[in-house]
Amino acid sequence: MSVRLIRLRSILAVSTLAMMLAAASSPAAGRCLRVAQWIGAVGLEWLVPPLTETYRRAGECVEWVPVPIGQAWQMVESGELDGDMIRVAQIISRMKHVVSVPTEIPGFDAVLITRTTLVPLQSLEDARGMRLAAPFGYLALDLIPGIKDFSIRRETNMSATFQDLAAGEVDGVFTDRNTYLHFIAKGSLDPSALAPSLFVMKMPTHIVLGERQRGKVPAIDRALASVIADGLFAPGASVLHPPAQPFMTE
Numbered sequence: 001m002s003v004r005l006i007r008l009r010s011i012l013a014v015s016t017l018a019m020m021l022a023a024a025s026s027p028a029a030g031r032c033l034r035v036a037q038w039i040g041a042v043g044l045e046w047l048v049p050p051l052t053e054t055y056r057r058a059g060e061c062v063e064w065v066p067v068p069i070g071q072a073w074q075m076v077e078s079g080e081l082d083g084d085m086i087r088v089a090q091i092i093s094r095m096k097h098v099v100s101v102p103t104e105i106p107g108f109d110a111v112l113i114t115r116t117t118l119v120p121l122q123s124l125e126d127a128r129g130m131r132l133a134a135p136f137g138y139l140a141l142d143l144i145p146g147i148k149d150f151s152i153r154r155e156t157n158m159s160a161t162f163q164d165l166a167a168g169e170v171d172g173v174f175t176d177r178n179t180y181l182h183f184i185a186k187g188s189l190d191p192s193a194l195a196p197s198l199f200v201m202k203m204p205t206h207i208v209l210g211e212r213q214r215g216k217v218p219a220i221d222r223a224l225a226s227v228i229a230d231g232l233f234a235p236g237a238s239v240l241h242p243p244a245q246p247f248m249t250e
Helices: 003-024 045-057 069-077 139-143 158-167 177-185 211-229
Strands: 033-038 062-067 083-088 098-100 110-115 132-135 152-155 172-176 194-201 205-210
Touching (some): 033 045, 033 069, 045 062, 045 083, 045 177, 045 211, 069 083, 069 098, 098 211, 132 158, 152 158, 158 172, 158 194, 172 177, 205 211
Parallel strands (some): 033 083, 132 152, 132 172
Antiparallel strands (some): 083 205, 110 194
């Protein structure tokens, strides 16, 4: 065998090894994180792009797996999925075998949306006697103190809930700030007609991963902070129109 041929094979071997190492360090080379994407969660679909970008900046790829919102956390607890979409801190505390990313995703505080013709409420007690509604998927509703004393009409999804509010079939809708802003951004809600009338409760919200992904948390946390700083977690970031009135805070 000639020296030239040996050198050629050596060069090819080194090149092949370099390509393999580069591929192994690429997110696409390893198994992507399998993360729940909630079925029928109308109003939360805007979360997929900024969350995908968060994982990308952390050096991870993500496979979004459509599952019902109530089933998702069980699949994360069992290890069938690597992560849940997001959860509020009060629900995360009830979950087993999971870890949360420390940085909070802003804007998921609970608010009561009413028609703007209604005088703003001072407390939840002021809503007694009103016809109230919330979508089935809004699990955070059950975390609101005293909410079980109210009769809440459960709607199929957020779109139907806002439509009933606009039509006068209900007087108030429980949701979060981000969902409200998302519907404004996509042109499905008129902020001059429907607006937050009451700040209800702080809802710290975080990315949730299975316990086996604990080692990935620091990188994802840094990536999440940078994505938030870049304004990518604003619902409809590039098309959002400001609401008719500023949001209330605690």
